[in-house]
């Protein structure tokens with residue numbers, strides 16, 4: 001029996017994870033859930049973001065289903081660094097997985113791009129780079145002030161995420177991997193990424209490869225997103241690229257993500273890319289599609305490939321069946337997807 | 342009499358700067374030019390990228406008109422770091438100016454966005470951040486390898502570019518500045534940028550302000566680029582954002598840029614955002630519009646506001662008059678713009 005920790009979090013987070021639970025129940029009855037109340041409320045009540053006892057309990061689960069974390073009342077970085085990034089680092093979730101697809105029933109802001117034409121997955125490194133928090137500030141609030149941020153990239157960390165990307169490409173139709181970096185400016189890290197990429201590519205002779213600078217890749221995401229199959233890149237570039245990919249596939253309404261520890265030594269976290277959207281929280285009008293698609297990634301990670309496929313198809317069908325402009329009710333979307341399964 | 346150093350550079354670079362010269366001559370007859378043969382050719386012949394004697398000569402000019410630098414035959418980073426970035430750093434070109442406009446006659450890949458609706462300028466910091474080249478590699482080619490890149494941000498450097506952005510906004514219709522960073526992850530540098538931004542904003546009570554994370558800003562560049570007026574951001578984020586801005590305004594065909602030292606203590610460099618395009622080099626079919634618009638930025642920088650405006654309008658008119666699908670000849674575009682002036 002799968003044991004899933006549910007962290008609804010802030011704003012619309014709890015509303016959308018409730019729908020994802022419904023859908024998991026429909027394909028995997030008997031799944032055990034444990035809900036954890038983390039986020040802005042806990043922080044304001046106790047000053048804590050992730051109590052170590054809670055972290056220990058999370059470690060005992062098969063996966064974590066997360067809604068959204070973040071509230072304007074909390075200073076920037078506190079919840080992000082203290083919860084989301086802490087889980088990524090402590091649970092060694094080095095594969096940050098972000099598929100982007102232009103689904104039937106959704107519209108790209110790009111003219112002339114048709115459903116089905118965009119179908120990529122960005123494999124973003126999740127435990128290194130500029131996200132490690134290495135840096136500091138000197139002479140604060142004086143004219144001599146300096147602030148630094150350091151990007152750390154290990155051969156170990158870079159090679160394993162690149163290998164994961166190639167393995168995924170190998171299982172896809174187009175079998176193509178694009179490395180995105182900025183080797184002409186970030187020559188030290190860029191060189192490491194390039195050499196690791198070339199070494200891993202040699203292990204996958206059936207996979208074709210390409211390199212793009214982050215600025216060019218960002219432009220191609222707009223001018224020709226169809227060209228991408230699997231993209232592998234570092235933590236910060238992946239953060240940016242996946243939001244552009246979400247935008248060109250019609251916004252973050254369908255953008256799912258997984259922060260994955262492929263070895264399953266630690267639980268992986270699955271969450272929609274969208275935020276807590278405090279402006280519409282509590283109204284029951286948030287679209288749970290991305291959260292349910294994240295649950296599908298969770299099922300896939302647990303080896304439930306057939307269930308994952310069925311959930312994904314049911315969400316796609318529900319979205320395609322929506323009448324344009326009709327008001328959306330969070331719970332009804334969950335009900336429709338669950339009952340279709 | 343203005344004295345301009347011309348660095349045509351590689352590929353289509355020399356073809357497009359030739360047109361920009363024509364157009365400057367039309368509005369500022371008697372301008373003196375000195376051509377410098379820098380780029381891949383010089384590098385292969387001598388191993389040098391920017392001989393110090395040449396750099397000294399460049400320093401004696403009022404401005405530098407640059408075509409494009411880069412060739413696949415040169416390892417990544419050599420020409421970029423040795424020439425483009427060296428000029429930005431040594432000539433203290435801390436304002437990297439990148440206007441983006443959807444011109445009549447150009448088509449945005451975004452459906453429903455009409456000419457005139459997108460009109461922004463990104464003020465990108467040009468002398469700090471991850472571009473400083475601080476970093477290194479340890480245990481190269483072993484499993485223990487680590488590569489670092491460090492982002493350096495000084496109060497001095499951040500505050501002056503923010504102040505430049507506010508001054509520009511003050512002169513524009515909408516008077517709005519958006520700060521783009523990633524304060525929730527890059528907390529040290531993000532905090533410095535935020536505090537400097539707040540301090541400068543207090544000096545410009547008529548300018549409204551907004552903050553966006555780089556991932557959200559990248560998404561908005563696609564979903565709602567109309568919302569941006571002046572954007573100020575760091576070196577790397579600016580590199581990425583301006584390429585997205587170029588993409589949504591129809592590609593890099595019209596994207597001009599200036600690497601500016603506002604005090605005019607050193608010469609500023611003006612160049613199209615596009616690269617050397619080796620595939621079409623020598624064919625006389627490269628579009629010189631972005632190079633000519635860069636010349637307009639050069640004229641503006643030299644205080645020739647009226648000439649700058651006329652050149653910009655002449656380019657806009659030429660582009661608007663193009664028959665869709667008709668073949669383009671580099672020299673004819675230059676001739677048409679020059680003779681309209």
Ligand SMILES: CC(C)[C@H](C(=O)O)[C@@H](O)C(=O)O
Nearest residue numbers: 080081084085239525526556
């Ligand atoms: C909230 C933030 C820390 C996070 C990130 O930058 O990774 C988010 O943008 C994401 O993409 O998951």
Ligand SMILES: CC(C)[C@H](C(=O)O)[C@@H](O)C(=O)O
Nearest residue numbers: 184185215421422425426580
């Ligand atoms: C060529 C490269 C070094 C440069 C940069 O990254 O700044 C270019 O992309 C640009 O935007 O001018």
